[in-house]
Amino acid sequence: MADSEVIAGLDIGTDRIRVLVAEYDIRGKLVVSGWGESRSEGMRKGIVVNIEAAREAVLKAVEAAEHEAGRTVTELWTALGGASVDSLNSRGVVAVSGKNREIGEADVERVLDAARAVVIPMDRDILHVLPQEYIIDDQGGVRNPMDMIGVRLEAEVHIVTASVSAIKNIEKAIERADYKLGDVALGSLASARALLNDDEKEMGVLVIDIGASSTDFILVHGGAPRVTGSVPVGGAQASSDLSIVLNTSLDSAERIKCESGCCWDALADAEEPVIIPGVGGRPPVPVPVTELCRILQPRMEEIFRIVRKKIEKTSGNAGISAGVVLTGGGALLPGVADVASGVFNQSVRIGNPRSSVEWPEACRDSRWSTAAGLILLGDAVKSGGNNGENTAFTEESVNPLKGLMKWLGEFF
Template sequence: MEDNVFVGLDIGTTKIACIISELDSSGELKIVGVGVSPSDGLRKGVVVNIDKTVRSIQKAVEEAELMAGVDVDSVWVGIAGDHIRAINSKGVVAISRDDNEITELDVVRAIDAAKAVSIPMDREILHVIPQEFIVDDQKGIKDPIGMCGVRLETQVHIITGAVTSAQNIFKSVDKAGLKVIDLVLEPLASCYSVLENDEKELGVALLDMGGGTTDIAIYFDESIRHTAVVGLGGKNVTSDIAIGIRTPVDRAEEIKKQYGCAYTPLVKGDEFISVPGVGGREQREVSKAVLASIIEPRMEEILSLALREIKRTDYSDMLGAGVVLTGGGSLMEGVQELAEKVFEMPVKLGLPDGFGGLTEAAKSPLHSTGIGLCMYGKENFKTRKGKKSLSGEDNFKKILDRMKTWVKEFF
């Protein structure tokens, strides 16, 4: 695969999406292929059936390859699930050079010092993202290389995930005949495609509303400050509808997409829809108001849990740009209005932006993560270049090596 081609693989609970992009002569990202296949090998963002997941990955990739006329061999893969945890950490080092000039090596040492936190054996570090650097007592520095100082301090955001969940994703992608360039946290990827720079500076919370999970990322002063995953999503709404109006789950999903509304004041009481019964029972008429009264409490619960997660941070009062909703769940009518009521701040729908090519096919909240993975790939390609793509075994070996170094460090 050529160096100017970036492929994002969004492995979600309800769908697997493959986005193929390439850089044009002016350096702009162009989407050239989009493939989507239904996914039922995952639960809450975690692989529970490898064979089903492999088949879905292959189908999505084949569809995208056909559209793009490109053969895919390596991908940037999204990871989510309620096993994701994040912490902020600090590291301090003395400047090594005699003339006190900060070099790239000092920055790496400072980040390594910040990474030296105790993490349970069953977890692995997915990302270490520098938030800011402090040279002597000068705060708020984004890039300290070339400055002079005696002491370099850094604040980093460390995102960890369950080793087994990461392994199962590696294994699924590997079995589908592809190499994983890197695992990327899905809300982090979505930020790349959906958020504007001024929003990141002012303070913004991104909610990626997926089928199995709702992912949260908080930015302030151009740095990511908090990430979290709420283990509820669109599938919970679908099952509520299926139970509430007694209809099969696949029909409940269709009804949700076609007629669902998350905010009851928007619904006219005299509109009815015909609902197929379970096990061959005859159709019934159900009013849209009844449907909305089933959907609204669950959506309100999901948004309230997200709000609780935001309130736990130090940045809940600093979200000058409010909340941005993206992901498939944000497409439902009334979600924006309900979110404004729950969060009591401005809410907007986030569409992926900043790319050319197949904009019609790709410009939907459904593809925020897939396109974000391509953008993340473009941005971080230089740091990954020269490193071998990871396979499941390589990943396991990498984790074992890290565990050995911890044991040496701490005992």
């Protein structure tokens, strides 16, 4: 099999770099054949700040995945999130051009062009233009306007922009590691693809990816992304809180949080104490898990409150009747779903990559959602947009920074 038929998804996080490699078996079924992980270096808040260090960390993770897959990867699909991305909703209007007023491809292209014609700062570029709905002669809610008859065609879209330098620096780190940047997707969009089913997307669902340095979110409603954004707080701040209050090193605090942490009192084992190593020759101190809850809960609650506030500002809370899905490493903290449920007043589940593809045993938890989503997006592109499920982006949502791919079909 040619290496060009290999799909590799690279999730460059602030804490970890994760890579999944997939290929097609003889029946054309997508099979994940390798995975790799490395401790992230040269990144701060989702942005490359040291290209050489990032190159090495990327290389380590990709080589591990290549080794397991027995394949050479040439191109890496990657994700971007955190403060380097921004978004807005926009609308475009055109007159239908065809003789008999039948809407054709050219009309759809023109209306999306009109919708994307917004003023964007010089240092940013458009990452995605995601159609939400089309309106034909004031008749809204149209998903696919092709071949319909009308005079006036409008499109409502969600535009995602990214810092040009953030992308260029990722590209540089990848190229120095001797790979090619395939394309860049919004991280939460990739995660959503790996996590959500059609009913959730239709009814309205909020996906929250709790990373180390940032918490990214995407609200999907009526089958399309409505709000996307990011909060510059994540699991690292929770660990830092523990380290300050318990007077222990950051490394110990991080380990204690991951091994014994809990942020919901009712789930904490009141009997079993956690041993906190002392710093500077101080003796270790036993602390009850309920004490960890007391420190971690307010931080997680704060993260969710900020997300809620940001969403309310844009769309109100009405659009998430299918509840909230938590993902990313921070979703592994016991009790986090209870905290989120209290803040959003919604049912909350932890999102692990969907089982439509068999993920390696080690990659079935919420930390792998973004990398898994990148593989699914790559698959949607390679298989022309439909592999038995609703698919990736429209052609117009191609990342214009690269312009390499044609993502056909509808995103959701």
